[in-house]
Amino acid sequence: MEETMFWSKEGKKIKCGICVFNCLMENGGFGRCKMRYNENGTLKMKNFGKVQDIKKVPVETIPLYHFMPGQDVMLLSTIGTNIDWLTKIDDKPKGSKIKPEELIKDMNSKKIKILAFDDYEPIISFELVFKIMRLAKRYNIKTILSTNGFIDSEAIKKIGKYLDAAIIKIVASGDKDFYEKYLDVKDTSAIFDTLKNFKKHRVFTEVANTIVPEIGESENSHSHLVDWLINNLDSSVPYHLIKFEPFDKFKNIPETSPELFERFAFEAEKSGLRFVYVHDPYVGGYSTTYCYNCKFPLIERLGEAITENRLDGDRCPNCGFRISLVLE
Numbered sequence: 001m002e003e004t005m006f007w008s009k010e011g012k013k014i015k016c017g018i019c020v021f022n023c024l025m026e027n028g029g030f031g032r033c034k035m036r037y038n039e040n041g042t043l044k045m046k047n048f049g050k051v052q053d054i055k056k057v058p059v060e061t062i063p064l065y066h067f068m069p070g071q072d073v074m075l076l077s078t079i080g081t082n083i084d085w086l087t088k089i090d091d092k093p094k095g096s097k098i099k100p101e102e103l104i105k106d107m108n109s110k111k112i113k114i115l116a117f118d119d120y121e122p123i124i125s126f127e128l129v130f131k132i133m134r135l136a137k138r139y140n141i142k143t144i145l146s147t148n149g150f151i152d153s154e155a156i157k158k159i160g161k162y163l164d165a166a167i168i169k170i171v172a173s174g175d176k177d178f179y180e181k182y183l184d185v186k187d188t189s190a191i192f193d194t195l196k197n198f199k200k201h202r203v204f205t206e207v208a209n210t211i212v213p214e215i216g217e218s219e220n221s222h223s224h225l226v227d228w229l230i231n232n233l234d235s236s237v238p239y240h241l242i243k244f245e246p247f248d249k250f251k252n253i254p255e256t257s258p259e260l261f262e263r264f265a266f267e268a269e270k271s272g273l274r275f276v277y278v279h280d281p282y283v284g285g286y287s288t289t290y291c292y293n294c295k296f297p298l299i300e301r302l303g304e305a306i307t308e309n310r311l312d313g314d315r316c317p318n319c320g321f322r323i324s325l326v327l328e
């Protein structure tokens with residue numbers, strides 16, 4: 001269990017292949033995530049097997065709206081990240097060791113059928129995530145990955161058959177200049193490669209996009225993202241617009257306004273996305289799942305809680321149209 005995966009020797013250095021940054025580390029050196037390091041020619045990970053937190057939440061809080069709606073999820077907040085965004089790349093993350101077998105058995109006895117990996121970037125804890133996913137499958141527990149998308153394709157291949165659903169959390173519509181200037185990422189194509197890879201591995205995927213006012217509200221980037229989703233995934237991919245709230249180095253940027261949300265939501269729908277959700281109580285009508293065919297309200301929500309579910313299986317009870325969602 002203490003062995004790390006996906007690394008190779010490059011002369012005296014080690015190359016890590018967990019995420020697309022593929023860090024090269026000298027002896028004693030750390031990767032971008034400050035979690036993985038070269039110790040005398042072996043790749044090690046700090047705080048191996050530890051997580052920040054475990055709690056039970058509704059699946060809607062992830063947010064996933066079309067995957068087993070209304071069900072409880074055991075949410076594991078892992079440690080480590082590769083992008084400084086809501087959480088900083090931190091070389092001293094707090095965490096406590098967990099016992100994967102006990103976790104899965106506990107979930108099974110409590111009849112919790114979904115397990116999700118979230119915050120910071122779960123792929124940094126790849127070995128732990130992989131081990132728990134494999135155990136979960138034995139108990140028919142579904143698994144969800146919440147990720148920023150910068151995963152190496154080989155790592156996706158490894159977890160693909162154990163992964164049921166994913167949410168890709170994009171910032172500023174994946175705008176290249178924003179990622180380069182504010183997140184120290186030169187190439188955003190990995191986000192789109194990961195979306196394609198999830199599709200290839202039949203992972204049910206939803207997309208979340210945090211709209212950052214002023215510095216990350218490019219309409220061109222948003223159009224490009226929406227068109228890409230329609231042309232490469234499906235017009236039925238659930239699409240979440242997430243509120244930006246000022247923090248740290250972005251403390252002078254205002255939060256996303258209802259007007260900005262409405263503009264982006266309108267654009268996404270006009271372009272052809274069928275299920276657009278806005279995570280702001282001041283923007284009406286965008287927390288409900290409507291039948292795409294007859295506009296009948298199928299699932300109503302207050303915040304992240306379902307208040308009404310009128311689905312007839314996976315069909316609209318009004319017109320019989322089949323809705324793209326996973327029920328079990």
Ligand code: SF4
Nearest residue numbers: 016019022023031033
């Ligand atoms: S997990 Fe990613 S950021 Fe961390 S060392 Fe490996 S390649 Fe670098």
